[in-house]
Amino acid sequence: MSQVATLVLSLVLTALVALPAPPAGAQTSAGELTVSFHVTLAPAWLDPSTAPPQITPFGVLYAIHDALVRPLPGQKMGPSLAESWTESPDGLTYEFKLRRGLKFHNGDPVTSDDVRFSFERYQGAAAKELKTHVRQVDAVDPLTVRFHLREPWPDFMTFYGTTATAAGIVLPRKYYEQVGAEGFRQKPVGAGPFKFVAQRAGVDITLEAFPGYWRHAPHIKRLTLNSVPDSTTRLTMLKSGQTDYALFLDGPEAEAVKRDSRYTLADTRHASIFWIEFPEQWDPKSPWHDKRMRQAVNFALDRKATNEAACLGFCPPAGVIVPRVMDFALQVPPHPYDPEKAKQLLAEAGYPRGFDGGEFTAIPGFPTVADAALNSLNAVGIRVRMRPMERAAFYAAWRDKKLRGLFLTAVGNSGNAATRAESFMYSKGAYAHGGYPDIDELFLQQGRERNVAKREALLHRIQQLTIDRVMYAPIMDLRGLIGIGPRVADPAMNTVPVYAFPAYEDIKLKE
Amino acid sequence: MMAPVMRTLVVLLALTLGACATEPRLGQPQDVVPDLRGTWQGTWGGAPVTLLVLEQGGTTRQGGISVGPWALTGAGLPALAGVLTFPSNGAPVSVNVKGRFGDWNGGLTLVIDALTQNGEQLVLTRLAEDRLTGTGTSRLRWEPQGPVELVKKPAS
Numbered sequence: 287m288s289q290v291a292t293l294v295l296s297l298v299l300t301a302l303v304a305l306p307a308p309p310a311g312a313q314t315s316a317g318e319l320t321v322s323f324h325v326t327l328a329p330a331w332l333d334p335s336t337a338p339p340q341i342t343p344f345g346v347l348y349a350i351h352d353a354l355v356r357p358l359p360g361q362k363m364g365p366s367l368a369e370s371w372t373e374s375p376d377g378l379t380y381e382f383k384l385r386r387g388l389k390f391h392n393g394d395p396v397t398s399d400d401v402r403f404s405f406e407r408y409q410g411a412a413a414k415e416l417k418t419h420v421r422q423v424d425a426v427d428p429l430t431v432r433f434h435l436r437e438p439w440p441d442f443m444t445f446y447g448t449t450a451t452a453a454g455i456v457l458p459r460k461y462y463e464q465v466g467a468e469g470f471r472q473k474p475v476g477a478g479p480f481k482f483v484a485q486r487a488g489v490d491i492t493l494e495a496f497p498g499y500w501r502h503a504p505h506i507k508r509l510t511l512n513s514v515p516d517s518t519t520r521l522t523m524l525k526s527g528q529t530d531y532a533l534f535l536d537g538p539e540a541e542a543v544k545r546d547s548r549y550t551l552a553d554t555r556h557a558s559i560f561w562i563e564f565p566e567q568w569d570p571k572s573p574w575h576d577k578r579m580r581q582a583v584n585f586a587l588d589r590k591a592t593n594e595a596a597c598l599g600f601c602p603p604a605g606v607i608v609p610r611v612m613d614f615a616l617q618v619p620p621h622p623y624d625p626e627k628a629k630q631l632l633a634e635a636g637y638p639r640g641f642d643g644g645e646f647t648a649i650p651g652f653p654t655v656a657d658a659a660l661n662s663l664n665a666v667g668i669r670v671r672m673r674p675m676e677r678a679a680f681y682a683a684w685r686d687k688k689l690r691g692l693f694l695t696a697v698g699n700s701g702n703a704a705t706r707a708e709s710f711m712y713s714k715g716a717y718a719h720g721g722y723p724d725i726d727e728l729f730l731q732q733g734r735e736r737n738v739a740k741r742e743a744l745l746h747r748i749q750q751l752t753i754d755r756v757m758y759a760p761i762m763d764l765r766g767l768i769g770i771g772p773r774v775a776d777p778a779m780n781t782v783p784v785y786a787f788p789a790y791e792d793i794k795l796k797e
Numbered sequence: 798m799m800a801p802v803m804r805t806l807v808v809l810l811a812l813t814l815g816a817c818a819t820e821p822r823l824g825q826p827q828d829v830v831p832d833l834r835g836t837w838q839g840t841w842g843g844a845p846v847t848l849l850v851l852e853q854g855g856t857t858r859q860g861g862i863s864v865g866p867w868a869l870t871g872a873g874l875p876a877l878a879g880v881l882t883f884p885s886n887g888a889p890v891s892v893n894v895k896g897r898f899g900d901w902n903g904g905l906t907l908v909i910d911a912l913t914q915n916g917e918q919l920v921l922t923r924l925a926e927d928r929l930t931g932t933g934t935s936r937l938r939w940e941p942q943g944p945v946e947l948v949k950k951p952a953s
Contacts, residue, residue: 360887553913555890593893599912602880602891603851610847610882611889617836617882617950619851763891783888 315495315507317795319774321345321788322514322523324534324651326488328678332474333467334404334452338681339411339709339717341556341698342651344449345533345787346511349493351476352500353454354382354401354431355447357700359781359789363447367396367456367477367500377438377736380446384429389498390458391481398425403459405433411699411716412451415708419733440736441704449785450701479504479791488513495791504791515650524549524769531777531788532769536654537596540767544598550770552779553600556786557609558698558764560601560655562587565689567757568720574692578635580756583692584621585628586666587659593762596654600767604760606749607697607710611784614703614742616749620760628666640667647673648694649680652764659694659761668692687719696764700784703745704732711752725751772796821908821920823859823874823899830875830898830905831926836950841883841919841933842943848894848909848919848929850879857897874899881911881919886939892917898924907931919945 323345330336331343334351348356355371358364365371368382388396402423408416419439424432435442446454461475474482479501480493490512495504512529514520520532521539525546535543535551543551564580566572573579589603602610605618632641643663648656656672663670670692675683683689697706712729713721725748732744752758766786770777778792837848856873877896882889896909905924911917917940921931929947 362888551914555885555888599893602893610849610880610891617838617847617849619849780886783886 313503313505315497315504317506318508318510319506319531319793319795320510320512320529321531321790322512322520322529322533324517324520325515325677326513326650327491327511328676329471329485329487330678332482332485332491333471334455334457335408335410335467337410337452338685339450339697339699339705340681341449341558341700341786342677343452344699344785346491347452347455348478348787349480349509349511349790350474350478350482351455351457352478353447353452354384354456355443355454357448357782357785358501359778359792360783362700362783363443371443373443377440378435380433380435380442381426382431382433384431385500386429388477388500390461390475390477391496392458392461392475394458394460394475395428396456396458396477397428398431399428400456400459401425401431403462404455404457405453407457407462408451408453410452412445412705412708413453414714414716416445416451416453437734438736439733440741441702441733444702444705445708448701448705449699450705451699480509483508499791501791505794506790509790517653521769524771527771527773530771530774533787534651534766535769536652537594537598537767538654540598540769543767543769548772550774550777552768552770552777554764554766554768554786555780555784556698556764556766557611557700557784558696558766558786559604559607559609560652560694560696560761560764561604561607562659562759562761563689563693563695563719564757564759565687565693565719566691573635573637573641576635577756578631579637579641580759582628582631582635582666583663583668583759584756585624585631586662586668587621587759587761588623588625588662589620589762590623592655592658592662595658596652597762597765598767600765601762603762606753607758607760608703608706608749609763612700612702612706614745616703616746616753618749618753620762625662625666632667637667640669643668643670644691645673646670646692646694647675647680647683647689649696650675650677652696655696655761656694663692684717694761698764698786703749704729704741707732707745707748711748711757722751722755821901821906823897823901823906823908825900826875826898826905827900828905831924833877833907833924833926833929833949835952837929837947838950839929839945839947841945842941844884844941845889846941846945846947847882848879848947849882850877850896852879853877857895859897859899877907877909881909881917883917883941885915885937915940921945921947 331346354368369385371382422434479499481496483492485491493509497503517536523529524532564574566574593601603620605620608615735741775796776794778788857876874897881894882891893912907921909919916936919933921929923930927949933945
């Protein structure tokens, strides 16, 4: 190529790069994409009204629905359906302004009345806490909604505008009332980037790009979310081109992706922790009432080996159940691994020859972590048997306090130390099995405290008490290992802070 | 005048070399390695950072030739392991890190590498029992770059 030709080509390329981007909504959507989940997708996750304090349902919810305020690319808490919000100087009123011209997938306008309706019917994580603090919601005009609090609550936006809860997701009131809760779960309508097409319960959900999505029309025309609980099968599907995203791969399969240059392995950056719960610790008749038994579990867990086997070394060990990336988290080291100490504690507690711990229920989707925990416990004489369960059933059993003995859980929704304390440490929290009056008092006190340093001290004290009383056995942070196929040009992973799934509307396929 | 093919090769070589991180080659430490276990807080390129040193002891291989898990050559340097928390893309992230102590430019240096895909690295050239200073880099432009200063948090 002559130098003149090279120069001309360079100028043309430069001019193309410098051209302004097309206006939002002007682009067309094309192509199909499949995302394979590590759990069975429950129809309940199509309706945010009962969302648990977990991140996984948001992997479905944010495909179809949108919230007033939510994590967005580059923003932990960004204006989404609301273009702006303000807090009154006395901290008692929050006013949200909706964007103009927003529509649900069925063509109905998104209004302040829908916002009020969605909040009032919300019964999911922290619903009690939200409704205790919020006195009234006013639809001032079709585009303005005002939340009145009973007293200043510094965490209102953390609860309402992040994945700490799904209370900020806006549902179409007219349609919801027309079809009812069950009808809505069968055929949901939202204001998110993709509209619902069809579902086969527990198998897959088919979605189609919503051209009117306020950020921009999705680049992908058709999106399929499917349930593939077995990690090996997800890897096989990724390698055979049957899926483009193999979510939350187990260690060995993630290693296979890492070794193959045709695929990309992404590690999620959401705020998530694995831990073992002792639901019977407040029952004086239970062996788990004895603090030494709970200490034994903590010393029995080989966090380093679990991280290496399940997580390729990506998952930092944890010393408290609040992820250290959260505001007001206590920065503490994990328990050391000391199986001899664990056996000694068991003996001191009256079990020198070990103990039959019954069933061990592990949150589905993380078999290597579950096996590692089970093996660690059995190795020191805490004999437990794995109890298999589907993810939605696990959430329900946890919420309904039907899990006994020991169980392994993981929680990855965002928020801060107060939102985690609300769900799991405060005795009235929906997922707490008991509690302590002093922790409850500290929790209520921090909720009223507007001085940040004083709040931090109160929340640190709560976390330290959970450690001193051995309320949990924290294991490690959860970094989801995501296998991404060769058709994907821009995977849109980790662009949304503290979130575990891609920003679906931003995913681009190769030409 | 340089032929176009040669020019392309030179440009590619320059880009390749430019993209490589400068990897400090550490010699065996001449000074006593301080005990750094505990929590360190401070800044990295002006952003808040926390380093939790969980383990210190043992050695780690630097460079050399390996066959599978077996290192055939390479220096064994004193090691540490811990967790680093820093902001990335608007929110904090915690990652496992491994560190190695050694001599570099005539002084005791600690090189800390994050176990991630993004190549975060701290090179701490002034090590005291209550203060660490140096510089840090990441391959991601939205992660901190520049001076690092950490102060030991007193045990509570």
